[in-house]
Amino acid sequence: MGDVLARPLIKMLGLLPWKLDLVVPVPMGADRAAERGYNQAALLAMPVALSTGLLYQSKALKKVRDISTQVGLSIDERYENVEGAFVADQSIVDRKSVLVIDDVVTSGATMDSCSETLRSAGARDVYGLTLARAKFK
Numbered sequence: 001m002g003d004v005l006a007r008p009l010i011k012m013l014g015l016l017p018w019k020l021d022l023v024v025p026v027p028m029g030a031d032r033a034a035e036r037g038y039n040q041a042a043l044l045a046m047p048v049a050l051s052t053g054l055l056y057q058s059k060a061l062k063k064v065r066d067i068s069t070q071v072g073l074s075i076d077e078r079y080e081n082v083e084g085a086f087v088a089d090q091s092i093v094d095r096k097s098v099l100v101i102d103d104v105v106t107s108g109a110t111m112d113s114c115s116e117t118l119r120s121a122g123a124r125d126v127y128g129l130t131l132a133r134a135k136f137k
Contacts, residue, residue: 002043009044009101009129010051018127019097022057023049026102026114027086029066044131045101054099060092061100061114078109086114088121097125106134 025041033039042058049056067081100114105128115126 002040003047005131006044006047006051009048009131013048013052013099013129016127018099018125020052020054020099020127021096022055022060022092023052023099023101024057024060024093024114024118026100026110027058027061027063029063031066040103041101044103048099048101048129057092059089060098061086061088061118075107075109078107079112082109082113086117088118088123090121093118094122095124098123098127100126100128102128102130104132104134105130 023045025039025045028036028039028041045058046056048054063085064087065085067085073081098118100111100118102111105111111128111130115128118126
């Protein structure tokens with residue numbers, strides 16, 4: 001299913017003027033990954049990387065602490081919830097232009113946190129691409 005759902009992302013990426021070096025999925029915490037058995041962002045990011053010839057780097061960004069669900073949280077609470085949840089591998093991202101892929105964005109808190117973490121580790125540019133945008137209430 002990831003291959004099929006990645007097609008609109010691949011098409012969109014072809015229309016954008018971004019100069020990219022690597023593709024990174026938004027990581028999941030260990031507990032959530034064990035519970036679900038897969039990372040939906042990774043299932044989208046891999047076909048995007050393969051179809052564009054970009055380097056896929058699932059280890060460039062790591063979730064270092066599990067966060068509570070974002071459902072029902074205000075925008076400020078969402079940003080607080082993801083603060084410090086990610087670390088980036090500087091040896092992978094330093095001076096690179098990184099594309100971060102997630103399945104759904106709601107408030108943007110997770111994507112912002114990932115971007116900030118990558119930039120702090122030396123990424124030159126960070127772009128985000130998602131399959132869907134959920135309405136934030």
